[in-house]
Amino acid sequence: xxxxxxxxxxxxxxxxxxxxxxxxxxxxxxxxxxxxxxxxxxxxxxxxxxxxxxxxxxxxxxxxxxxxxxxxxxxxxxxxxxxxxxxxxxxxxxxxxxxxxxxxxxxxxxxxxxxxxxxxxxxxxxxxxxxxxxxxxxxxxxxxxxxxxxxxxxxxxxxxxxxxxxxxxxxxxxxxxxxxxxxxxxxxxxxxxxxxxxxxxxxxxxxxxxxxxxxxxxxxxxxxxxxxxxxxxxxxxxxxxxxxxxxxxxxxxxxxxxxxxxxxxxxxxxxxxxxxxxxxxxxxxxxxxxxxxxxxxxxxxxxxxxxxxxxxxxxxxxxxxxxxxxxxxx
Numbered sequence: 107x108x109x110x111x112x113x114x115x116x117x118x119x120x121x122x123x124x125x126x127x128x129x130x131x132x133x134x135x136x137x138x139x140x141x142x143x144x145x146x147x148x149x150x151x152x153x154x155x156x157x158x159x160x161x162x163x164x165x166x167x168x169x170x171x172x173x174x175x176x177x178x179x180x181x182x183x184x185x186x187x188x189x190x191x192x193x194x195x196x197x198x199x200x201x202x203x204x205x206x207x208x209x210x211x212x213x214x215x216x217x218x219x220x221x222x223x224x225x226x227x228x229x230x231x232x233x234x235x236x237x238x239x240x241x242x243x244x245x246x247x248x249x250x251x252x253x254x255x256x257x258x259x260x261x262x263x264x265x266x267x268x269x270x271x272x273x274x275x276x277x278x279x280x281x282x283x284x285x286x287x288x289x290x291x292x293x294x295x296x297x298x299x300x301x302x303x304x305x306x307x308x309x310x311x312x313x314x315x316x317x318x319x320x321x322x323x324x325x326x327x328x329x330x331x332x333x334x335x336x337x338x339x340x341x342x343x344x345x346x347x348x349x350x351x352x353x354x355x356x357x358x359x360x361x362x363x364x365x366x367x368x369x370x371x372x373x374x375x376x377x378x379x380x381x382x383x384x385x386x387x388x389x390x391x392x393x394x395x396x397x398x399x400x401x402x403x404x405x406x407x408x409x410x411x412x413x414x415x416x417x418x419x420x421x422x423x424x425x426x427x428x429x430x431x432x433x434x435x436x
Contacts, residue, residue, distance in 0.1 A: 137151075153191030364393055
């Protein structure tokens with residue numbers, strides 16, 4: 107089965123050609139440099155740039171895979187969640203292709219795509235637990251079978267990637283905040299102490315208080331006339347953020363019967379988090395632990411194409427009447 111997959115949920119326009127879960131091409135047109143001027147993704151600008159890029163990205167994906175429209179068996183597309191204007195561009199392109207080529211249309215959940223990106227490095231054995239960490243999501247997801255999801259833990263306020271961006275903005279470091287703080291934290295020392303994060307449910311998350319604690323630290327240092335060591339602040343924040351994630355993961359793994367654990371989402375590219383998840387392999391030897399390659403952590407269409415195989419097999423095909431959703435459950 108040869109699938110053309112489209113991903114446009116935020117600020118990357120991406121198209122992939124995937125054949126039987128093998129990625130033949132995966133083209134990504136990123137908008138990061140444009141949105142740096144705004145300190146974050148500007149939705150109206152993002153949707154306009156998707157319109158400018160989508161046709162060129164589709165063409166390049168076909169050329170690189172050495173396939174044509176006539177070779178395709180289905181069209182897959184991210185249905186949500188995401189920025190609604192951005193999603194609509196990808197959805198309209200997918201519906202146009204599906205209608206004109208008389209092919210099945212496969213709607214895919216964006217988070218399902220991130221989870222399925224781990225099939226690039228290994229196979230899924232169920233029950234499976236996923237830690238999903240991105241700018242818009244922080245949650246623990248259980249899978250008991252192919253393309254069946256249950257959210258068992260979620261953030262009560264900010265997503266972890268959102269907290270990274272907000273802390274970076276407070277420190278005047280620019281956008282996107284995650285890679286910047288990750289880099290500075292490697293040069294930092296355990297100088298500052300930030301409070302532990304508490305939630306009523308031991309596998310829920312919260313990062314708003316941690317973000318506020320960084321702000322209070324900055325104000326206290328200024329009030330007492332001490333120069334702020336930005337590298338050490340980055341170290342303190344990242345250490346506590348990753349510690350918060352891993353505490354919840356370890357508690358969940360001790361509570362649920364799990365055969366596979368996967369890391370998913372944009373923050374899965376964080377070096378300190380990846381180190382901690384790799385260390386889990388020594389602590390839970392009977393659980394298969396998968397970490398996606400760095401390029402597959404970002405938003406891209408290859409993950410949508412891989413997830414589309416199970417989606418097509420287990421869920422009804424979409425029609426040209428379906429729409430995109432800024433918020434949707436797994």
